[in-house]
Amino acid sequence: MSDELSARLARYLAPKLGVRSVEVTGLSRIPGGASRETYRFRARYSCNGAEVQRGLILRRDPTASLINTERTTEFRAYRAFHKLGLPVPEVIALELGNEALDRPFFIMEEIENCAVASILAPDPYGAQAQKIGTQFFSILGQIAKAEPDAIGLSDFDGVGEESWKHEIARWEREIDEDEREPQPIARAAIRWLKRNPPPRAQKLSVVHGDYRTGNFLYDADGNIRAILDWEMAHLGDPLEDLGWALDPLWSHHNPARPAGLLPREEAIAVWEKASGLRADPKALHWWEIFASLKGAAIWISAGREYVEARNADPVNAFSGWYCLAFHNNVLAERLAAEAA
Amino acid sequence: MKPEADQIAQMSAGQIMAEIMPLLPAGYAQGHAMLLGVMLGFCAQEFERGAEIRAADNAGMRALFAKLAPSVRDTALKEKLVAASSSHDASLKISDLNAANYELRALIIALQTDAEERRDAPAQAAIWTVLKTSAARRVLKLPGM
Numbered sequence: 053m054s055d056e057l058s059a060r061l062a063r064y065l066a067p068k069l070g071v072r073s074v075e076v077t078g079l080s081r082i083p084g085g086a087s088r089e090t091y092r093f094r095a096r097y098s099c100n101g102a103e104v105q106r107g108l109i110l111r112r113d114p115t116a117s118l119i120n121t122e123r124t125t126e127f128r129a130y131r132a133f134h135k136l137g138l139p140v141p142e143v144i145a146l147e148l149g150n151e152a153l154d155r156p157f158f159i160m161e162e163i164e165n166c167a168v169a170s171i172l173a174p175d176p177y178g179a180q181a182q183k184i185g186t187q188f189f190s191i192l193g194q195i196a197k198a199e200p201d202a203i204g205l206s207d208f209d210g211v212g213e214e215s216w217k218h219e220i221a222r223w224e225r226e227i228d229e230d231e232r233e234p235q236p237i238a239r240a241a242i243r244w245l246k247r248n249p250p251p252r253a254q255k256l257s258v259v260h261g262d263y264r265t266g267n268f269l270y271d272a273d274g275n276i277r278a279i280l281d282w283e284m285a286h287l288g289d290p291l292e293d294l295g296w297a298l299d300p301l302w303s304h305h306n307p308a309r310p311a312g313l314l315p316r317e318e319a320i321a322v323w324e325k326a327s328g329l330r331a332d333p334k335a336l337h338w339w340e341i342f343a344s345l346k347g348a349a350i351w352i353s354a355g356r357e358y359v360e361a362r363n364a365d366p367v368n369a370f371s372g373w374y375c376l377a378f379h380n381n382v383l384a385e386r387l388a389a390e391a392a
Numbered sequence: 393m394k395p396e397a398d399q400i401a402q403m404s405a406g407q408i409m410a411e412i413m414p415l416l417p418a419g420y421a422q423g424h425a426m427l428l429g430v431m432l433g434f435c436a437q438e439f440e441r442g443a444e445i446r447a448a449d450n451a452g453m454r455a456l457f458a459k460l461a462p463s464v465r466d467t468a469l470k471e472k473l474v475a476a477s478s479s480h481d482a483s484l485k486i487s488d489l490n491a492a493n494y495e496l497r498a499l500i501i502a503l504q505t506d507a508e509e510r511r512d513a514p515a516q517a518a519i520w521t522v523l524k525t526s527a528a529r530r531v532l533k534l535p536g537m
Contacts, residue, residue: 079418092419172430172534226509234497237523240504247508305534366427373434377530388520389424391513 107162127281166269180274185313193326196290210287250338253289295339351376405432446489
């Protein structure tokens with residue numbers, strides 16, 4: 053990775069860390085999705101006479117997408133839930149200007165010696181699935197339980213009353229803007245979701261927005277060390293996150309174990325205990341269909357990014373092809389059963 | 393006997409993942425190479441089935457339109473369905489099959505919306521059968537699954 057970028061990063065970090073100078077070494081890009089460029093590096097500096105060396109992560113906007121609001125949302129969500137004591141990395145600095153590193157970015161601590169599961173792996177958690185699964189659904193319950201006011205996130209995008217309408221409108225707009233060919237299954241899903249609204253939300257929560265396998269780090273002992281990728285965080289019905297976490301795309305081809313972790317009923321029970329909320333089956337069913345529709349919308353957008361060569365990361369081709377075909381199949385199965 | 397494109401793509405995918413990927417720096421470069429290998433594997437699947445699944449989708453929608461057009465009350469939609477039911481794919485090129493497929497897809501959306509508004513349960517069931525079959529045949533297999 054370029055020495056020039058390391059030097060600029062070092063110059064930026066020194067005043068943020070309150071030290072005279074910082075040495076940045078080992079800057080290298082790591083996988084982190086197509087929506088952000090993610091880099092790992094080490095920062096070395098002197099603080100109160102002591103030598104400090106820290107592993108840090110740089111998350112920089114890609115050239116094709118400069119959306120400051122999302123960057124700020126992600127940064128604030130990391131900060132709020134880290135403060136609350138959940139396994140979320142500590143954030144160091146948020147930069148919305150282009151002067152320091154050409155594009156907006158933020159910096160957070162690196163959680164070292166951990167693994168992240170690929171959705172391509174058939175059984176990434178092995179014998180630790182039960183232990184990791186209990187934490188995974190419990191942490192999600194704690195996110196649902198947190199009061200947005202109390203953690204300073206009550207101004208996030210989203211609404212309390214009829215949040216389902218807000219979310220449907222958001223993802224329908226995404227499909228309207230990004231579809232390159234007609235999408236009959238996604239359109240049928242939107243009509244079904246509008247015709248069959250879910251019961252009223254039990255409370256207004258911070259919704260992580262992408263809580264799933266692949267978006268958390270765990271260590272060799274099966275401890276979840278970090279919940280990542282908060283860029284789609286918003287306010288809404290806490291069942292939205294549960295529906296997304298239970299989606300079959302994240303089950304590693306084992307439908308009996310959502311997220312490849314726990315049997316479905318057990319996962320829901322863990323979430324209910326941690327959140328103090330009830331996963332009403334009718335409401336959850338609606339949010340699960342919504343989850344697959346939201347997935348389809350994201351994959352349609354990713355496919356367009358790739359087809360129009362705005363972002364040629366192969367993850368966009370994978371999403372626009374494999375993931376969209378997967379979710380179309382899930383939605384067709386579920387909605388055909390509704391119509392029968 | 394010459395190698396076919398799907399075999400070349402499949403073997404190239406295997407070589408990228410088994411031989412080239414381990415030589416790259418861990419992290420982004422390896423992940424990138426692995427995904428490229430997976431995508432080549434998908435291309436191999438699509439080379440074999442691409443024309444067949446599109447032709448089958450198009451035939452399925454045309455047959456559906458022929459069956460359901462008589463029950464549609466909206467005259468303009470009915471005329472479009474009748475015309476589409478007797479249309480043909482210009483060739484077996486993927487681009488031609490896609491062009492026809494996208495026109496038919498727009499019509500199936502209109503037909504399904506109409507059937508839902510008329511609460512025509514048998515028509516809705518018939519439409520879902522076509523959409524379900526199409527969705528199932530387009531699912532891709534991940535390597536090793």
